[in-house]
Amino acid sequence: MKSKYAVYVRVSTDRDEQVSSVENQIDICRNWLERNGYEWDENAIYKDHGISGTLFLERPAIQLLLEKAKKKEMDMVVFKSISRLARDLKDSLEIRETFIAHNVRIISIEEGYDSNKAGKNDMAFELWSLFAAQYSRTLSAGITAALAAKVRRGEHVGRIPYGYDREEGFLKINQEEAKVVRQIFDWYLNGWGYKRITLELNQLNIKPKNKSKWQVTSVQRMIQNPIYCGDFILNQYTTIKVGGRKKQIRNPKEKWLIFKDHHMPIISREQWEAANYEKKSKVKSTAWNDLRGIIKCSECGSHMVIVQSCKKLANGEKKHYYYLKCSAYRRAAKAGCVNHHPITYEDIRAFIISQLKEKGQSISFHFVSELESKKRIKMSQLQKQKAQLEEKKKDLLDVYLDKLIGKQEFELKRNELDHRMEQIEVELVSLNKREYVQKRIHNIQQAFAALENEQQDLLQVFKTLLNQVEVHPDGTIDLSYSFQGDFS
Template identity: 60%
Template sequence: MSKKIAVYVRVSTEKDEQISSVENQIDICRNWLERQGFEWDENCIYKDHGISGTFFLERPAIQQILQQAKKKEIDMVIFKSISRLARDLKDSLEIREVFIAHHVRIISVEEGYDSHKAGKNDMAFELWSLFSAQYSRTLSAGVSAALAAKVRRGEHIGRIPYGFVRIDGKLQILEEEAKVAQMIFRWYNQGWGFKRITKELNFLGIPSKQGNQWQMTSIQRLIGNPIYCGDFILNQYTSIKVSGRKKQIRNTPEQWIWFREQHPAIITREEWEQANPNLTNKDKRKFTPWNDLRSILKCGMCGSSMVILQSHKVLSTGEKNYYRYLKCSRYRRIGSTGCVNHKPITYEEMKSFIRNRLIEKGRLLELHFVHYPSSDYEKKRREFEKSFQSVQTKSQQLLDLYLDQFITKDEFEAKRIELDRNAHYLQKQINLFQQENHRIREVRRVQEAFDTMEEQGQSLLHVFKTLVEVVILHPNLEVDIVYRFECP
């Protein structure tokens, strides 16, 4: 029976030397396969182009291979080196566990790693993955140092900001856009808000850098960028990994590398500091309030996320009564040209409505909650897995006997059919156990979420995400909820 093989190759940039390494990786894998007696198939190649090895959830080819492994559509994965598979230790081990759990053989040619020979608890794979992760961190530090050197020479890196043009690597003022940037700072220092400036620019028909309408967040970023007074900040943002995906966070000002008077200024330093007093007065920093409905609550008109804004009412005693209310993020950024303004509703009212609706559903829901599998259940599962491993071993031994001519072809075929039939039956039973385990875990997860819902004073973000796919808030305050469980 021919093996279903996947050859995985990855390059992290589009540079010519990296592109040529694709052929190099393929040749190395092909040479290994042919020397081992496997038949080469051009359709077995899976490529990830221009994608970092540190974020495996963002690589479509490796995700496709993992899905095929789970569906029993491949038997073996081969790659040039573990650094091509992943440059993060946790990701390498997670990918390996998926392959091992679904009986997919792993071959890393450069390190000479073969999961069939190594066994599940082999330390070599972990060590090579650790070396690969360390190399990635060392490379990142080297790149950062090289970028800092370029900035010190007066060169600009990154996107070209509004009001500038890049010539020979250095920023020069683009007069027409610079006049608009000066006008934005002047309006803001006169007391105009971000929203008013956004509306005025769009009303005047002044396009953004990309030729689109202005958004409020674009105005916020422009005013907060010291590039307009001639400065440049390096190391302002850092990429981190959250649940296997890339996320950019802003570093604290203490971590910034600030280059002053690095290029021609559009406004004076005094104008910029007047617009950005928060960088010198830390007491004026604003923090985004906690949002248990984050990424769940959507606008029913445009589909954008609903965000929390804070306001206050002055009481008769002179005290301020602060409250939080919900607003469509697109309407907040662009105004009426982007979406509509919802009828007013506070964050607490919306959160309480969803919580009460879920509590009501939970009480009506007839979930057949189950306990963890019994010891007999676990014993049977282990017996099936042990029997399956035994059948695989016998199949390999049978092949060796046939190749060494100890048995005839007819004897080999008869025994092979019997072993294949047993392997198919055992694999089917193991799959049933796995499906049952998955169902048990999902039911218990839903049960625990409903139990947490009844508790007071608890953060409900995780609970909401477990039980709810999306909550759609329409402008007239009608609410549609899509649940992650079957409703009664």
């Protein structure tokens, strides 16, 4: 039996590989396919390797299968078990609904699940998905408990910090790196800032543990890390899922597990506390940046951020200036990127507003009302073409049954007609969604109108009208608009 099927396999870790290897999953799926009369196709295998089943958007193979389902390029997907499909209940149900909505049959061999035999109110699939999700949470809790037991025994878990090596699970001081750590703390306690320390380390060609150059954030984290005075903190961070992707967030301090004197310190506790003493000084306020996320460095693609400087005037007053700097340069100076020609936030904001206002004068929105009539005419034409193709298919079948053409020619011509009908269906769907275009144009029209009030926060206006703003080192600016010409 021939069928446009796909075999989906997934393993997330080496531990997972031991229990349910890729080869094991493929063999199980192949056995089921051949026993049910399907021809085995090696090219039908789709693998997600080393990716957690709780991460939906970061699994390229499953995303590709969903796209193929939407394009009607397959009619069945086979996998060993629902836990291979997903370990998150919401994702599992969303994947199933997408497949079923596009008439793709789902086969889960381990559970004996077949979507063709199950009804729409299929609680069995939901229960198995729930068990798979619960297993993932139980496994996570077990791993956390095991890590805590290791740390209580004095072992180290996680990344090896600069200044240490790990031998048989325990931290051991790396004497060469420890000298650098002590020097960094000395510099900081003598009044050096993070940036000055970073520049000095890079100029001395001292290499960090896992990167080629030091960055300001690396130095800051080192000084704030209690591991250097012998303490270890477990459960400081939690990984959550946002929009199908993992995101690390910091837990509140009451959830931290702090192990005092866990290993040999590099600096004294007194030094660490002195370096991390919270000074009660005024916090500098940063100007509100309504270009955030839009304005980028042309050299490295990093965000441009606002830095503040202050100048004392002759009358004794202080004047604050807000400049834009490449965030990579700000973190690591020349090791990160280049220093841009000084340009103030106010100047670049005013320039962008003037450019948008000028652009807005040449744009016509009058054709919006004509869209609906054009849409009706186009849909009528497409419906007529579709009806003609249906007639051609009937005529083609008659010619074949009268044995005027062979089977191969019949299938070829029928496939051509089917392909053209699919294209028409896509066009019809697109036309039915044309309201989005009208809404988009109205949003743009409103955004241009909002530019007249320059004093308000224009973040949403800029996001509507601009794809990106690129700032070059010499201060020149390139604007990429989210609209085209005069919409005609």
